[in-house]
Amino acid sequence: xxxxxxxxxxxxxxxxxxxxxxxxxxxxxxxxxxxxxxxxxxxxxxxxxxxxxxxxxxxxxxxxxxxxxxxxxxxxxxxxxxxxxxxxxxxxxxxxxxxxxxxxxxxxxxxxxxxxxxxxxxxxxxxxxxxxxxxxxxxxxxxxxxxxxxxxxxxxxxxxxxxxxxxxxxxxxxxxxxxxxxxxxxxxxxxxxxxxxxxxxxxxxxxxxxxxxxxxxxxxxxxxxxxxxxxxxxxxxxxxxxxxxxxxxxxxxxxxxxxxxxxxxxxxxxxxxxxxxxxxxxxxxxxxxxxxxxxxxxxxxxxxxxxxxxxxxxxxxxxxxxxxxxxxxxxxxxxxxxxxxxxxxxxxxxxxxxxxxxxxxxxxxxxxxxxxxxxxxxxxxxxxxxxxxxxxxxxxxxxxxxxxxxxxxxxx
Numbered sequence: 243x244x245x246x247x248x249x250x251x252x253x254x255x256x257x258x259x260x261x262x263x264x265x266x267x268x269x270x271x272x273x274x275x276x277x278x279x280x281x282x283x284x285x286x287x288x289x290x291x292x293x294x295x296x297x298x299x300x301x302x303x304x305x306x307x308x309x310x311x312x313x314x315x316x317x318x319x320x321x322x323x324x325x326x327x328x329x330x331x332x333x334x335x336x337x338x339x340x341x342x343x344x345x346x347x348x349x350x351x352x353x354x355x356x357x358x359x360x361x362x363x364x365x366x367x368x369x370x371x372x373x374x375x376x377x378x379x380x381x382x383x384x385x386x387x388x389x390x391x392x393x394x395x396x397x398x399x400x401x402x403x404x405x406x407x408x409x410x411x412x413x414x415x416x417x418x419x420x421x422x423x424x425x426x427x428x429x430x431x432x433x434x435x436x437x438x439x440x441x442x443x444x445x446x447x448x449x450x451x452x453x454x455x456x457x458x459x460x461x462x463x464x465x466x467x468x469x470x471x472x473x474x475x476x477x478x479x480x481x482x483x484x485x486x487x488x489x490x491x492x493x494x495x496x497x498x499x500x501x502x503x504x505x506x507x508x509x510x511x512x513x514x515x516x517x518x519x520x521x522x523x524x525x526x527x528x529x530x531x532x533x534x535x536x537x538x539x540x541x542x543x544x545x546x547x548x549x550x551x552x553x554x555x556x557x558x559x560x561x562x563x564x565x566x567x568x569x570x571x572x573x574x575x576x577x578x579x580x581x582x583x584x585x586x587x588x589x590x591x592x593x594x595x596x597x598x599x600x601x602x603x604x605x606x607x608x609x610x611x612x613x614x615x616x617x618x619x620x621x622x623x624x625x626x627x628x629x630x631x632x633x634x635x636x637x638x639x640x641x642x643x644x645x646x647x648x649x650x651x652x653x654x
Contacts, residue, residue, distance in 0.1 A: 258324075262332055265298035268381060272303055275379045275408035278508055283308045289375045289400065291364045292383030294318065296325065297352060298332050298343070304356050305339040311358040311375075313367060320352055365392040370400045379408040385416075385445045390453065394460035398511060407462060407509035410470070411453060414503050416444040417601035420587045422473055422503050423481040429489035430539055439597045449495060450505045452531060459524035461517040462509040471504035491539035553577055557625075557642045562635045568614025568628040569607065570635055577646040580620030589620035591646035595630055620646070 276283050284307030293300055293312045304310045329347045333340055342355040352359060360369050364387060378397055387393050397407065414422035425433055426447055433447065454464050473481070478501055485493060485500075492500075512520065553576060562570045574580075580589035581604060593600045593616075600616035607626050610617045614628030625644065629635050635642055 258328055258331065261296065261328065262298070262335060265296070265302075265332060268294075268299040269302060271381055271408075271410065272299055272379065275377060275406070276303075278406040278408060278510075279377055281376070285376075287311075287374060287376045289313065289370065289378045291378070291380040292386075296328060297346075297355075297357060298329065300357060301329075301343040301346060301355055302336060302338065302340060304342040309358075310356070311360060311370065313360045313362050313364060313370070315361065315363040317359060317361040320350070322350065325352075326350060365389050365396060367396050367400055372399050373402045375400045376402060376405050377407070378405065381410045382412045384409055384411045384453065385413055385448070386442045387446060388442060390446075390448055390456045391459075394456040394462065397457075398460040398462050401462070401511040403511055403513040405511045407507070407511070409453075409507045409509070411450070411505050411507065412445070412503070413449060413505065414445065417599065418603050420604060421477065421481070421590070423478075423485065423500060424590070426492045426495070426500070427481065427485050427488045427490055430491050433490075435597065436599045440599065444599065444601070447492065449492075449499050450502045451496070451499050451527075453505075453507065455524045455527040455531065457507065457509055457524075459521050459528060461512060461521065463512050463516075463520060464507060465510050466506075466508035468506040468508075469502050469504075470506055472501045473503055489539070491535035493538035494534055495538075551647055552645060553648045554643055554645045557635075557644065559636045559642075564634075565607075565611070565626065567611030568632045569611045570627055570629075572625045572627065572642075574620070574623055574625050574644065574646075576649055577644070578649050579622055580624075582622065589646070591620040591625075591644055593618050593625070593627060594643045594645070596640050598630060600627070600630060620644075 276286065279286060283303060287309045288303070289311045290300060290313070292314050295318045297312065297318070300310050300312060326347065329343055333343055333347065336343075342357070345354045346352055348354070360367070362369060364383075378401055384390075384393070401407065415425040418424060425436075425445065428436070437444070437446065450467065450469075454467065457464055478497075482497055482500060485495075487493075555574070555577070557572050561572050563572070565571050574591075577591070578589075580591060581587065587604055589603065591603065593603070595616070600618060603618055603620065605617035605619050607619060607621075610619060610626055610628050614632040616628060616630045618625065618627035620626075627635075627642075629638060629640070631638075
């Protein structure tokens with residue numbers, strides 16, 4: 243089954259006001275990035291990586307005179323059932339310059355604006371000239387990339403010497419924000435299989451120290467690293483204990499860096515000879531990081547995390563019972579009991595549809611019924627779930643399996 247990129251999915255009109263609030267959040271972050279340059283916005287050549295499913299904030303800064311380029315491997319397409327009313331409502335809520343926004347509304351097409359729209363991967367920005375950008379930023383994008391080295395060097399290539407960068411990176415496991423380090427605990431082969439099936443939609447595993455080293459190796463000095471969110475201490479103690487006894491290449495990763503979940507990097511492109519000296523130091527750091535991960539990945543798996551503690555169960559299609567809306571129920575035996583009213587996040591169960599990991603888990607049953615699209619809940623001895631496209635798990639021809647800890651009575 244092919245993966246459907248987030249930017250190509252139909253938008254939820256019911257969530258329009260929430261998405262408009264997000265536009266203003268993004269606009270505030272853009273102004274924070276602009277402030278790094280010390281220049282008026284009208285003098286800036288701006289590049290954004292991964293602008294998302296609408297271009298509201300970008301149209302507003304273009305209306306202030308900025309030269310704005312948007313790049314995304316899956317650039318959002320015009321949705322006639324969503325974008326017209328979205329942008330009209332934005333125009334009603336915004337009292338600043340909005341010339342480019344109004345041009346898009348009038349034409350019913352993003353291309354009617356001054357935005358330069360490039361459907362290109364960040365690893366290979368072939369249409370962006372070297373040294374042509376004054377400000378490069380991204381918001382919750384770089385946690386989805388595959389080749390951090392290639393992207394860091396492309397960012398440096400297109401940036402003029404002295405140019406600034408601002409990148410907010412969400413390092414959490416996106417399928418379960420309540421358990422933000424779970425993907426680090428998987429062994430490397432298992433993570434790679436799950437991540438490739440959804441094009442790294444739930445996040446890669448790079449940590450903040452790795453991002454910093456790759457940025458500086460490419461010639462992008464880290465001028466500030468702002469830790470915006472850290473993992474809860476109660477969760478971290480449990481997660482790190484499991485990580486230390488796993489087969490993951492992050493088994494020995496420093497605990498302090500593991501707790502950093504949302505990080506904002508401020509960068510500046512520097513010239514020679516400083517760039518070469520910085521790159522040498524960063525290369526040494528990356529060599530040490532590589533050695534740490536290689537050694538951890540080849541180490542023996544202690545008994546505490548042995549495979550016999552876990553079960554993979556192929557679910558019988560006939561065992562699915564329709565509940566309400568998009569929700570289906572399947573009885574689960576021989577594994578540890580799931581979430582309860584007293585502990586709504588105790589379950590570590592994974593739900594797979596063919597080779598695709600579904601989620602998010604721990605979703606409210608009302609949300610599963612109303613929205614579906616892979617949301618699920620392991621509640622007590624039952625699985626409340628929905629399929630990735632809200633079809634019937636009995637009839638769509640796909641296989642469904644769960645991976646979870648065995649109940650004590652069922653362990654060998």
